[in-house]
Amino acid sequence: MPDQLALRAVSNDSDFRALVDIAPVIIWVATPDGECTFLSRSWREFTGQADGEGLGNGWLAAIHPADHTTVREAFVNARARASRYQVEYRIRTVAGDYQWVLDSAAPIVGPSGVLQGYIGSIVDNQARKSADVERRKAERRLKVALEASAIGTWEWELPGNIFHFSDQALRIFGLAESSDAVAFERLRRLIHPDDLPEVVRLSAAALDPKVRLREPYRYRITRENDGETRWIEAQGETVFDEGADAPPSAYIGTFQDITEEVAQAQSLRDSAARLELALNAAQLAVWELDIANDRLAPSPALNRLYGFPEDAQPTSDEFRSRYAPGEQERLEQLGQEARARGETSIRAEVKHILPDGSVRWLLIQAQAAEPTLDGGPRVIGVAMDITQSKLHGEKLAVVAREMEHRVKNTLTLVQALVEQSFRHPRSTEEGKAIFFERLSAYARAMDLLARDAGQGAELSNLTSVALAPFQERGLQQIRISGPQVHLEPRLAAAMVLGLHELATNAMKYGALSVPDGRVDLSWSGADDKLDLVWTESGGPTVKVPDRKGFGSRLLGGVLLQGQAGAAELKFEPSGVRFHLSCSLQSPG
Known part of the structure; x- marks a missing residue:
């Protein structure tokens, strides 16, 4: 009891109140029972509560009803260990809306070693929560895009040797949709015997910390429900624990049924390649470059990305003029390195500066294609505007x-x-x-x-x-x-x-x-x-x-x-x- 009385005395001290009232964040003091004994002026300015209204348990009136339990549990759990804690919740502002905040608190231990209470600070966390909401929206849009494009997703849970399939992936393999979990041996039996060794080799390369292969690969499967042979393309990336030689913890990726594409004649292969790239990166602008003649076939979407009128016919040099200094040389270097490795594709985030001085980041993916009619080399590719996500991510990190x-x-x-x-x-x-x-x-x-x-x-x-x-x-x-x-x-x-x-x-x-x-x-x-x-x-x-x-x-x-x-x-x-x-x- 003496320690708690001392805490209350500190909370009511005029010097203490004057000092914390100038702090740029909300400062609060509470007893071990969670009763608030002090709230800085910033609380009243943020919530509109009158002086003294938030003391005791009055501060709960400004907390979103759905967050009461979260706030209480965080305090009680920390108090049991006399430890620090952080908790996110929503506070009603003076304008009447709710905003997310981050509450960080530390225990105050008196000279006798007894927990006197807690002192904490509250900072505005609305920007980060808004970013989380946008991220979830993007994930939902991606899910819709994958379902619309008939692309199935999978995750190989390595410790249990179990595959988790999306509904579309289950349909591709002709598996019952009662469960998304597929045992490794069951999946192995569905792979064509002639393709199984190569699938095993490529999977091992993806799981090897020194290789970390991410290239897509194609193979045949025998659908479980009807015995039909289908061609699929698998593309994945291994998740490794931290460290250069860390073991893999999971292998995730996509399945796509490409049977019709494989069966099509040579005259349809270009269209199939463009469709594949567009499906793998939704809402991308498609382009094609005749290397021998340095002639780029633009599209309205590509023109919009580069700041040209939709019906314009810009030259290759006019497109390159949008590159930020040094970016063209970097892309050329990436292409040389890819060719040296025997690869036929590159993928890069490229900075552009438009005529009005604005900065635009584009995700560009290029793939070597079948030669032109006269036998000249050709490249097809896609581009996507990632400016907002790029800048927003950098800002959030800082x-x-x-x-x-x-x-x-x-x-x-x-x-x-x-x-x-x-x-x-x-x-x-x-x-x-x-x-x-x-x-x-x-x-x-x-x-x-x-x-x-x-x-x-x-x-x-x-x-x-x-x-x-x-x-x-x-x-x-x-x-x-x-x-x-x-x-x-x-x-x-x-x-x-x-x-x-x-x-x-x-x-x-x-x-x-x-x-x-x-x-x-x-x-x-x-x-x-x-x-x-x-x-x-x-x-x-x-x-x-x-x-x-x-x-x-x-x-x-x-x-x-x-x-x-x-x-x-x-x-x-x-x-x-x-x-x-x-x-x-x-x-x-």
Whole structure:
């Protein structure tokens, strides 16, 4: 009970409320029973609830009714382990609609070791959920397209040696549609004996981590229900676990009955090839290139993709003029490499720049075809606009990485500040005072990043503000020395990030994680050059990390982006050492 009373006191403290009210995300505090004791101003602005309306269990009124159970279960499960958790749910906004959010929370453990409650942050997650909805729509459209094109899908579950067939795949093989599961031996008996060795060889090549064959192959089957012999084409891709030589976990692909195509005369083979390519990549623009005469046969769909009028007759060079710089050479190189491997097709994502300056990404697939009437070489192919999915995917990846790092970094810092501030044998009041001092200093340092710096900042003032949250009261674990050096705005903002990253890692793993640890920060500035050294000592023995993390990339990149100089981060056993040498002049 004393721990919970302390938690409520913290939640109601005016300084705490003022600090978190400036945060760009919704901050909340709850007791171990899930009753909310504090909601930042951002909650009221987001939901329209009145001040105090969301406390206790009042916040549930803003949660989508269908998500109540999900939110409660996430909290209860995390509380049982006193662990962090994340949960997605919908919140009714002030406008009356529901938007998806991501709620991330960490436990607060008091000096006695008892769980006081949880502190969490809520960020808008609507964009990612909308992308998921669009992805599901695309999957449904693909399913409809596959069914309409009579293409069956399959998945070989390797551990159980079982095939899972779509309804269309079952129909192709003449199998009963009561179950989608087909045993390997049952399927093997349906393959024509003359084709079975080649099918086995090609399947083994696809499952081999060193080969990973993905080429389509054709063979004959004897349908189970009527004994009819049919030609099918199978195309698949093996799913491997992570690692260069990782074993396969599944083999997935498509079946298509191509009996009629095989039986057609030579005069129909071109049409069959175009149809096959179009069916394998739905809604594609088809094209044909006479290589000897460098003459491209366009289509209205292809003209639209390249920004020409539908009835235009552009030349091959006019189509190539839409390529972004370097793309034509890259395609030619891909073609040469494919021919060197004995392959007759290529597939590539190609960047184009249209006359109005807009960027368009096209997925292009080309296949060598039967020669022209005069015997000249010929290529047929398809093209599909993938601009939105390409750009959207890149944007989502960047946003997701940035959001994940910011949330983790903020929660890690807050938890570390709580643990350090309430370290035994401090009283709750003393720990609270230290915690508020550190949190306030951290807010002031972050304000340097958000503020229009204008004239920049003095390095000594900047380091004092940025590192104040990490100083242990009375111990002076961080020793700072150096002359007055003025940093231009970009370098000043980057320096706050860099010092914050170094200090956060030191508090979590290095010298600042123990009372006897020390950090020496010194610098010199002469001839428009900054020379700064961060040295840790007295902490736990340092181990070199297995991989280069976000912090290392930040220290080696953000501080020097566009700036002349060098940044070196060393993980010496006695302590981390970081050395920065750079120009004080703004680049460019």
